[in-house]
Amino acid sequence: MKSVYFDNAATTEPRSEVIESMLAALSRQFGNPSSTHAFGRSSKALIEGARKEIAKTLSCKPAEIIFTSGGTEADNCIIRSCVRDLEVKRIITSKIEHHAVLHAVESMTKEYGVEALYVDLDLNGSVDYSALESLLSLEDSPKTLVTLMHVNNEIGNLLDLHKVGALCEAYGAYFHSDTVQSVGHYPLDLTQIPVHFLTAAAHKFHGPKGVGFMYIRSDCRLKSLIVGGAQERGLRAGTESIHDIVGLETAFKLAYSNLAHERDYVKKLKQTFIQEIEHHIPTAKFNGNSSDLERSTYTLVNLRLPIKGDKASMLLFHLDLHGVACSQGSACQSGSNKGSHVLNEIVPVEEQWMPSLRFSFSIFNTTEEVAYTVKILADFVKEA
Numbered sequence: 001m002k003s004v005y006f007d008n009a010a011t012t013e014p015r016s017e018v019i020e021s022m023l024a025a026l027s028r029q030f031g032n033p034s035s036t037h038a039f040g041r042s043s044k045a046l047i048e049g050a051r052k053e054i055a056k057t058l059s060c061k062p063a064e065i066i067f068t069s070g071g072t073e074a075d076n077c078i079i080r081s082c083v084r085d086l087e088v089k090r091i092i093t094s095k096i097e098h099h100a101v102l103h104a105v106e107s108m109t110k111e112y113g114v115e116a117l118y119v120d121l122d123l124n125g126s127v128d129y130s131a132l133e134s135l136l137s138l139e140d141s142p143k144t145l146v147t148l149m150h151v152n153n154e155i156g157n158l159l160d161l162h163k164v165g166a167l168c169e170a171y172g173a174y175f176h177s178d179t180v181q182s183v184g185h186y187p188l189d190l191t192q193i194p195v196h197f198l199t200a201a202a203h204k205f206h207g208p209k210g211v212g213f214m215y216i217r218s219d220c221r222l223k224s225l226i227v228g229g230a231q232e233r234g235l236r237a238g239t240e241s242i243h244d245i246v247g248l249e250t251a252f253k254l255a256y257s258n259l260a261h262e263r264d265y266v267k268k269l270k271q272t273f274i275q276e277i278e279h280h281i282p283t284a285k286f287n288g289n290s291s292d293l294e295r296s297t298y299t300l301v302n303l304r305l306p307i308k309g310d311k312a313s314m315l316l317f318h319l320d321l322h323g324v325a326c327s328q329g330s331a332c333q334s335g336s337n338k339g340s341h342v343l344n345e346i347v348p349v350e351e352q353w354m355p356s357l358r359f360s361f362s363i364f365n366t367t368e369e370v371a372y373t374v375k376i377l378a379d380f381v382k383e384a
Helices: 016-028 038-058 071-085 099-112 129-136 161-170 242-257 259-280 309-313 315-321 341-346 367-383
Strands: 065-068 090-093 115-118 144-147 174-178 197-201 212-216 300-304 356-360
Touching (some): 038 065, 071 144, 071 212, 090 129, 129 161, 144 161, 161 174, 242 259
Parallel strands (some): 090 115
Antiparallel strands (some): 197 212
């Protein structure tokens, strides 16, 4: 039996170079980076080197990069701090954001009485930019934060960061984008994108879990949510995880140095997967823009299959029995019986009985794995 991992939007396999760099840091760099002796200075140098590397690639200042435990912490920190420190009274978002954003926004409405507005989406789940401008131009608008993700983690839809950033700039709003699915996969030049805040997680681009970073533009004066020390420019107390930050840096450097070649390779895998599905399972439907190679990310496909009843509930288990790993909706809610909030928002009610699966690809996948997976799916559909 083959072993096929098509759940890269949930997490990616660490590169061997990442593991090696982390092991080296663990074995040699044990000093506390806040200590002033040589051991501490050596550890501090690794952290600052990683910060400078990331800032150089993103075209921002090193001081604007703050290391975190990942995307969820970063999203929460930015949204909560904007309300607490920047006097944000209104948040504009969408109903298909990651729960790290949606639950943080809901929390702010309860704790601080912030008004939450949800921008209209088209039938495929893409933001209606005219509707966004209408919300931004409401009379007597209070200080506003717009939080919209760059790449949707379930259906892959792409947001035009430049367009949203320009709208926010025109109406004096702050702009935060969850870029967890795009950092390491797309070039982001922060001298050209008018955005105040971004978030990233290393395990989405072949780095370790439990580490990420947030970009906070220097003119946005936020305070730490985690207190107890002056680490990370006073924005995140706690001793830094040196080996994780080193692993993040290694994964980040390799992702961007190999970006063009690896993007083309993964994009071809997605294109092949779509063609194979259309040929062998013509009754399948693609969710969102995930089959559109221009309007969705090159890393994932989300499709729904014409399978009813008990057979539908066995689909994921059947794939797993044949060694294929994929996801039903977002991995962060795979244990929930409520279904995907993203798909519930965009899939027609009369078709929500159809099971949906997300397949996400990486440089470690092959066209042979695509063919094998589609055959398993096609055979299952025929028997259903």
